[in-house]
Amino acid sequence: VKVVDRTVVITANAETVVVQPAGIQEAINAETAKYHQGRCFIRPSGTEDVIRVYAEAATQEEADELANSVAKIVDQFLGSGSSRGATTLASSDFVVAINSWNTVFSCTRAYDPKK
Numbered sequence: 793v794k795v796v797d798r799t800v801v802i803t804a805n806a807e808t809v810v811v812q813p814a815g816i817q818e819a820i821n822a823e824t825a826k827y828h829q830g831r832c833f834i835r836p837s838g839t840e841d842v843i844r845v846y847a848e849a850a851t852q853e854e855a856d857e858l859a860n861s862v863a864k865i866v867d868q869f870l871g872s873g874s875s876r877g878a879t880t881l882a883s884s885d886f887v888v889a890i891n892s893w894n895t896v897f898s899c900t901r902a903y904d905p906k907k
Contacts (some may be wrong), residue, residue: 793843793863795870798836801843809834816869823861827854834861843870 795801802812810817810833824847825829832849843866847859 793845793866795841795843795866797870798841798843800870801834801836801837807835810834813869814867816897819865819869820862823865824858827858830854832858834862834866837899 798812801810801816803809804811810820817836820832820834820839824832829848829850832846834843834845836843845859845862845866847855847862849855849858
């Protein structure tokens with residue numbers, strides 16, 4: 793998700809928990825709890841003003857939905873403001889893999905809400 797300043801996101805626990813800004817981790821946790829085998833975290837890019845969203849769930853559809861929901865949360869907390877409430881990712885925006893527990897997960901590619 794494109795953001796104004798990626799450096800405002802401070803993470804801990806191997807970049808899987810957001811410490812700052814306040815409230816965003818709680819919003820991610822609340823959204824993640826809605827999904828069977830849901831797991832989601834965000835991390836700032838090291839090179840550009842982008843926040844990457846990583847999502848896992850029992851099915852590809854749920855993983856995509858979770859990633860979309862969390863992308864919207866990121867945009868609400870950190871976005872440029874031009875797309876508030878309009879963030880929607882297409883299936884082509886996801887990289888899909890299956891981990892060793894056979895849990896499907898999606899990782900969003902860089903998303904620019906102005907496009």
